[in-house]
Amino acid sequence: MVQAQELVLDPLRVYRIPFSTNVERVALAAGHKELAVEWIDVDPGDRSAVEAASGQPLVPVLVHGGEVVCDSPAILDWLDERFPDPPLYPADRAARAEVAIFVQWFNLVWKGPPNELVAVEDDARAATLRDRMRASIGLFEGLLHDREYLFGAFGMGDVIAFPFLKYAAFGLPAGDDELFHRILVEQLPLEPESPIHAWARRVDAHPRG
Ligand SMILES: N[C@@H](CCC(=O)N[C@@H](CS)C(=O)NCC(=O)O)C(=O)O
Structure with missing residues (x-):
């Protein structure tokens, strides 16, 4: 579990390419929670930076402190767990x-x-x-x-x-x-x-x- 102080101090960095559907999911979730994201723009034809960060070539990849999260649904769940207000899921x-x-x-x-x-x-x-x-x-x-x-x-x-x-x-x-x-x-x-x-x-x- 990430400590509250780390949440404040460490930026949320997300690797992205233009027109990515799965990246836009993360952008919408972060916007809903009023979270600032430091976007790392990657050349769609050169995934070496994404691979170096995450061990796989697909975006989005979220990096926060020492944590690396791949796969948009996992990133959305990670955001909702650490920044629960406002939530992405209904309370019921x-x-x-x-x-x-x-x-x-x-x-x-x-x-x-x-x-x-x-x-x-x-x-x-x-x-x-x-x-x-x-x-x-x-x-x-x-x-x-x-x-x-x-x-x-x-x-x-x-x-x-x-x-x-x-x-x-x-x-x-x-x-x-x-x-x-x-x-x-x-x-x-x-x-x-x-x-x-x-x-x-x-x-x-x-x-x-
Ligand atoms: N299941 C992954 C899929 C990620 C994915 O397919 N990302 C696309 C962009 S939307 C990508 O990086 N495609 C590059 C490629 O296939 O070479 C997710 O939901 O994040």
Whole structure:
């Protein structure tokens, strides 16, 4: 456990690359908690600094004092544990479990089809993956029925999903040529009346760390 004094003295450093979905999760969580982050910008084509710091090449990587945390969900949990106010999860235990199930589903199930589509060669498999992505739109719209954020109040569910679903709502930003992001734009077609549009604007208005 990190001591309170260390929390104040040691900066939160996070390695990042441009347009990274998983990095934006950390930025949103830090913004929610009003935490200042010292961003370490890394050339996407040269991960040597990230590898030297963490033993693996992917961002985000958080470094705090002697601690190194890889993987955005683990970083978000680390932040919520050390800086619990305001929280990312609901206080109610059952509601918290529901959000935790969503987080696991999003990371372990929902992300699968767009990730696989980046490299898939078989046409039939690609069609199945596209169908799965399109079918998921209604689930997010259902969660947003009559509420402003995915689980009522802004929190972990929004932080986890927004950096990916924003591509469906906003399209590709200038300079972003990631195939993965283009797949998100093309395979998540939203109807004009989809509540995902207003939700994305609402989440986008939240501060980043
Ligand atoms: N499970 C990791 C995935 C991290 C990840 O895939 N990061 C991407 C940026 S969003 C990356 O570094 N990609 C570089 C690459 O694949 O070479 C997380 O959630 O942080």
